[in-house]
Amino acid sequence: MLASKQTNTRAGVIWLGILLAGVVALPWYRQNSLLEGPVSSALAEGLGGRVWLLPGVIIALVLATLALVRPNWRREPVSLVLVISGMAFLLVQGFSIGLRGPAFDAVGLLIPAAMDGQPGLGWGGFVTGIALLILLSELLAARGFCRGERFASGAVVVITALLALFVFFPIVTLGSSAFISPDGTLGLSQFADRVSAPELWRLNCLRGDGRCGVVINTVILGTLAATLSTLLGLALAMLVARTDFRFKRALRAISILPIITPPFVVGVAIIVLFGRTGILTQLGADVFDVRASRWVYGLPGILMAQVLAFAPITFLVLLGTLEAINPTLEEASKTLGARPMATFRTVTWPLLKPGLAAAFLLAFIESLADFGNPLVLGGGYEVLSTKIFFAVVGARYDLGNAATLAIILLSLTLIAFWLQVRWLGNKSYVTVTGKSDAGLAAPVPPMIKFAAIAVIVPWVAFTLGVYVIVVGGGFVHDIGRLDLTPTFAHLRTAFSFEIGAEGLRLYGSAWDSMITTLQVSAIAAPLTTAIGILTAWLVSRQDFAGKKAFEFGTMLSFAIPGTVVGVSYVAAFNVPPVDITGTMVILIICFMFRNMPVGMRAGMAALSQIDRSMEEASQTMGAGGFATLRNVVLPLIRPAIFTALVYSFVTAMTAVSAVIFLVSARHNMATAYIMGRVENGEYALAIAYSAVLMVVMITCVALIQFLVGRSQLGRRKQLQGSAIAAAAE
């Protein structure tokens, strides 16, 4: 006990040292990039005229002195006061003095030097902020927050601050514009008018005359897409985890494809297949002698593309759930004399419920936020995500209306979330307890197996059709007009290079975006996974004040449609104090907070099945929160880590909606480039680039699988009575 106390004190002192470095040594402001800047600390700047920086420096110095003279400084009330006032100072000075002068006239009168304004924060500013946050968590832990668990307390404080800065702050900035009328006055009536507009809520399509409102359209699409993809995902998961189906590996491989497919190409492929001049439409028209129609544009087309895209997500969620169900429960049911169908209905199915709800929710939210497919295949069918996009980029720039629509979209997502919580209730789904569970998973009843196969076969055929187009389309002259002369011309436009006297020279037009995309994804994926899994662990294993609000905050970042995130980020982070637009950092941060809920959900689902007793054992033996997390929890939830890593890497490479607004001339992303090509009708180039991108992603996913590994639970992999089939796997 004594030894651990000493480490504790030292850790706090280290962060005090970092805080001091932040204010007296590191460059406080940024210049052209975050890395380079005038090597002028807050202390130097403060003495050189920017006097508003001095209080912060003084606070840091006082805090350091206090720690020197009082060994027990972490419990002194005055330390807490100092740290909190330090943070308040950081925020107030940052927001009250902007780039070109003070935000309020009073500040300018008080401090004349503030009239010149100040640039955004640099290394010094950010390090100071982080040091203050960690010190705050130390002091709170010393006062009993998170039951005194320092690591958990630090994680809660830092993640909360990050969520506040990168999720709430931009949204509040944008959301406030929903209440501002075009002439700049604040008013509720404006908002009320926009929310109740008939073009949002019309129900005409249900009555059979005309079109429905855009909100109704969105809900119909979301429900259909989520239902169908959950069913498909379930069928896939059943076949892979619980049958001796012969083509499991192929199924896994095929189901990965849509996840690594860049946006737009599936839409383009569906048009090539089912459009009015599409291959299958023409065939159908010839055989049945009907006029080729444009039926695919609208709900049918979007639905097809979305189910294709989301079934693998639901598959991964449900597979995780199925694999984690302790087989001894099913064995017990069998031993007690239940027939396979009864076992499935009373044991397996109820244990699947959290997975099903999570899968449905994920697919529903994904459908609400989906932007690429409605853009290409929408026809006259409007949904909220595209409507928001065009409210911002359309001929009539209307941020207020975009913000209003965003609030509606957000509410829909939150309702879905609430329903999920209601349905699951407070039942326990713990099946991994650390006790012996050496049983073998029972195969599902034959009836269910055949039903699953019946669902899967058409899906596989459809997916293969789409991917033949996606893979082949880039290497023929013009797939849109069915000119199938083989060519590498599109690939050469995008990726030509020469190795000459000057070394490697890259000429292709796609190189810049490709390199940036790889860099951003490689940095974002581990960070996203770390923050997602850490959050899952906090939410399911720690008790702290404000946990519900914390969990809600993380869901919010996922619920906000990408387009809105993009616009709000530009609005919030283009000016000091946090001035990061046009950098690669903003892209990475955007991905981190958009994708962390997936890692979090996967982590929570995995954790909900692992009994706490193992962690308690670890803690009883003296391990701290971090050691327990690393040595006990993380090894048990490896599949969730794998899912989170793959998902965040791949989404970073294929996301488009938020990215459109955040790419800059210096840092362009592959999807923004592809969107430009599709907009311009260069389908072949878009398809060729997508094919290359997919190959790159497959390589990277294989690498991740190699580095992280998949399920490592100490269980035998065979099914009962199917050792041969399993051996082939």
Added chain:
Amino acid sequence: MNYGFKMLAIAAAVSTFGVGGVRAQSGELVLYCSANEDWCRAMAEAFERETDIAVLMTRKSSGETYAQIRAEEGQPRGDVWWGGTGDPHLQAAQEGLSAEYRSPMLEELNDWAVRQAETANYHTVGIYAGGLGFGYNTDLVTENPPACWADLLDERFVDDIQVANPNSSGTAYTLLATVVQLMGEDEAFEFLAQLHNNVSQYTQSGSAPIRAAATGETAIGIVFMHDAVAQTVQGAPIVAVAPCEGTGYEVGSMSIIEGGPNPDNARIWYDWALTPEAQEIGATANAFQVPSNVNAATPDEAPRLDQITLIDYDFALYGSSEERTRLLARWDADIGSLAQ
């Protein structure tokens, strides 16, 4: 081994990045480009060769670019906005997002380009022009091709015409403003309501209809004629038509972004982009607009403005936010709400 390979890949990526950094030392220009990508790229390359200033180029539609410039108002990241329909440029000028600049090249420009500059108090300038029209697919429309706006109301084109949604597309807004000026407002909306019966889809992008026509997804697309010609040149069975009643046109524009990071380089680009040599680059990149410099050769394929009946398009009135908002609101109410 995997680690080693990964490090190698990262090292390669970093070194490629480093090369770009060195080149940037002779000065930079951040270009927001709203013309088609090929043209943007060709312009950027030519400028780099000519001046040794590194161009960082982003291509986005004019609506997206306008939204971005507006969002970046506090601290602009871009220097020049080149290309795209004139209306958002005028709107940016009206809101003080672009800077005033009188180029010495102004006297070499066509009247319509100078008029665009005067309308915006020299905050923008015309760089090309193109007439509005439509293109039809000769595989689908084999006899008695349409020649006038009125022909588009013919019953044989039911569900076979595409045009963009004026809320999202400058092209479609030009159509709306054109028919209003051509027929009078009430008659124009009557015309659009009848046209609606034949329209299969209001696309989001302005040039999407002619691409759909080129692949046979629709028979007729209402677009700027140079977009239709570009499809023909690329081998699609498309014929561009200048409507017999007369038609409106766009003045593609260029603006310097107020407060951008490299104002001097922005002016160098501005002057250069108005030279005949720079304006003749368009034709090499399948862009068949009419250049604004009188000395620049108009590509042979380009629809000649002097052979088209052009209306006297009132850019000042129809480019203003109030009139635009009013007309679009009426379009939403009268046309957008009709059953598909």
